[in-house]
Amino acid sequence: xxxxxxxxxxxxxxMRRIIRNLLTQIGFSDIEEAADGSEALTKLRAGxxxxxxxxxNMEPMTGxxxxxxxxxxxxxxxxxxxxxxxxxxxxxxxxxxxAGVNNYIVKPFNADTLKKKIESxxxxx
Amino acid sequence: xEPNRVMLSDSEYLDMEEELLSTPKGRAFLREHANRNRxxxxxxxxxxxxxxxxxxxxxxxxxxxxxxVELQDMAASIAEARRQINALQPQDTGNNRILAATEELDAIxxxxxxxxxxxxxxxxxxxxxxxxxxxxxLVDVANDIENLTTEILIACSFxxxxxxxxxxxxxxxxxxxxxxxxxxxxxxxxxxxxxxxxLPMTGPSDKRPDAHLLHGPQLPGQGHAQDDIDRLMGxxxxxxxxxxxxxxxxxxxxxxxxxxxxAKTGDAPLATAAQPVPLDQGAIDSLxx
Numbered sequence: 001x002x003x004x005x006x007x008x009x010x011x012x013x014x015m016r017r018i019i020r021n022l023l024t025q026i027g028f029s030d031i032e033e034a035a036d037g038s039e040a041l042t043k044l045r046a047g048x049x050x051x052x053x054x055x056x057n058m059e060p061m062t063g064x065x066x067x068x069x070x071x072x073x074x075x076x077x078x079x080x081x082x083x084x085x086x087x088x089x090x091x092x093x094x095x096x097x098x099a100g101v102n103n104y105i106v107k108p109f110n111a112d113t114l115k116k117k118i119e120s121x122x123x124x125x
Numbered sequence: 126x127e128p129n130r131v132m133l134s135d136s137e138y139l140d141m142e143e144e145l146l147s148t149p150k151g152r153a154f155l156r157e158h159a160n161r162n163r164x165x166x167x168x169x170x171x172x173x174x175x176x177x178x179x180x181x182x183x184x185x186x187x188x189x190x191x192x193x194v195e196l197q198d199m200a201a202s203i204a205e206a207r208r209q210i211n212a213l214q215p216q217d218t219g220n221n222r223i224l225a226a227t228e229e230l231d232a233i234x235x236x237x238x239x240x241x242x243x244x245x246x247x248x249x250x251x252x253x254x255x256x257x258x259x260x261x262x263l264v265d266v267a268n269d270i271e272n273l274t275t276e277i278l279i280a281c282s283f284x285x286x287x288x289x290x291x292x293x294x295x296x297x298x299x300x301x302x303x304x305x306x307x308x309x310x311x312x313x314x315x316x317x318x319x320x321x322x323x324l325p326m327t328g329p330s331d332k333r334p335d336a337h338l339l340h341g342p343q344l345p346g347q348g349h350a351q352d353d354i355d356r357l358m359g360x361x362x363x364x365x366x367x368x369x370x371x372x373x374x375x376x377x378x379x380x381x382x383x384x385x386x387x388a389k390t391g392d393a394p395l396a397t398a399a400q401p402v403p404l405d406q407g408a409i410d411s412l413x414x
Contacts, residue, residue, distance in 0.1 A: 057339050064335045088348030092338055093357040104354050107342070113351060 002125040004050035005030040009040040009066065010084075011058040019053060019084070022111045026118070027125065037061025041069055044076055051122060056085035056092070064099055071100040080121040084109065223302040230295045232344055234288050241284035248274040248281075 006028055010016045016033045023031055032049075034040035036058045044052070052070065056063035063083055070076045083096050084105045093104055103117045119125065133141070145151030251274045259267040331339070342348070353363045 057341065059333070062333055062335055062339070064338065065333070086342040087338065087340060088343050088350075088354065089338075089340055090349065090357065090363070092340075093349070093354050095335070095338055097358060104358055106349065106351050106354055109351065 002027055002122070003030075004028065004122060005032065005048050006051045006053060007032050007034060007040060007043060007049045009034045009037065009052065009054035009058070009063065011035050011055065015055065019114070022114050023053075025111060026115050037063060037066035037069070040066055044070065044079065045073070047075075049079060051118065052079055052081045053084055053118075054081065056083055056087050056096075064096060067096065067099045067101055082117055082121060084114075223298050223305070227295050227298045227302075228344060230291050230298070232342075234291050234295075237284045237287055241281045244277060244281050248277040 006023055008016050008019045008023070008031060010019070010033075013035075016035075020031050020033065032043060034043055037054075038061045040052070040054065041061070043049070052066075054063040054066055061069075063085065067081055067083070070079060070081060077100075080102045081100070082103045082105060083101050084107065085092070086107045088106045096104055102121045105113060105117050142155070145155055252271060255267040255271045255274070258270070333339070349357070349363065356363050
């Protein structure tokens with residue numbers, strides 16, 4: 001069981017619930033949630049997170065803005081960050097990659113995809 | 126009126142008139158008196174007409190001026206109405222908002238239908254396992270699982286309701302689109318000259334810095350699937366979809382020795398695209414600069 005605290009960020013409670021259930025199936029047990037980038041940033045700065053799984057289209061702070069804030073913070077810049085979003089254009093992937101995202105999952109996705117992307121970021125477990 | 130003026134009654138007037146008419150001199154006097162009174166009346170009428178203000182009597186020129194002004198106002202109102210109707214139909218018909226909205230709603234119906242089917246399939250498969258559990262005498266467990274799957278099946282009926290509601294909205298939008306197109310056809314908006322610029326078709330303002338990147342879920346064939354996103358993340362090029370001809374090309378590496386071709390409308394979909402060519406290390410490293 002991976003000993004990593006995961007922060008799930010999405011403005012839809014249903015999606016947070018789905019991702020939480022999938023993470024539980026994969027083997028994660030230390031999971032917290034945030035409904036937007038601002039709340040996520042506050043929780044991240046409290047410390048202890050080893051992985052962020054975030055949506056993009058949120059208000060007031062988007063997932064891309066959250067990613068940029070994380071990468072600009074000396075204490076958070078190395079935290080693995082996976083974007084899970086419905087944004088699927090080339091410019092989105094390029095923008096996220098240039099902002100420092102570790103991996104990018106397009107919705108809808110399945111448990112196997114989520115597991116493989118997490119493993120590619122934090123290593124196999 | 127004279128202070129000592131004598132008044133004649135009708136009978137006295139008629140008696141005197143009869144007496145004058147009975148003699149030649151009397152009749153000549155009456156003729157001369159009538160002629161002299163007629164001249165005085167005409168002179169008096171001319172004097173009154175000359176003294177009357179011209180504007181008191183509307184003439185044909187004034188009435189025409191009023192009609193002209195009214196017609197000008199009506200023409201200005203019609204031009205404004207046509208400008209408003211022109212603004213309802215964006216120049217780029219490919220970006221018709223009503224059509225886009227109906228396509229989005231159709232996509233919702235399709236997606237919920239597909240998801241519901243998946244849920245039902247999973248619930249039915251679970252029910253087959255309950256049969257096996259029942260055979261192993263774990264009847265209570267089997268019953269609980271069956272009850273839960275039944276709840277899932279019943280909950281999936283939401284798709285029928287949402288589908289009906291969505292279809293109603295789609296029909297309303299299509300009706301509105303038809304009426305708008307009919308108005309545009311009637312007014313002939315493409316012939317508007319000098320009616321001023323169309324009203325700006327601006328939606329709600331989004332002040333988020335990356336608002337220009339927020340396109341939302343794409344319709345089938347208009348967004349990248351996970352495999353192509355994996356290639357982009359891995360530093361490989363992928364053909365730009367025909368829906369992205371206005372977007373930044375996937376030239377994701379300065380110094381790359383391979384240029385990404387921009388797909389033209391009608392190009393082969395991603396499934397039959399050419400084998401992606403990897404970038405060199407310098408191009409990949411530039412992504413992280």
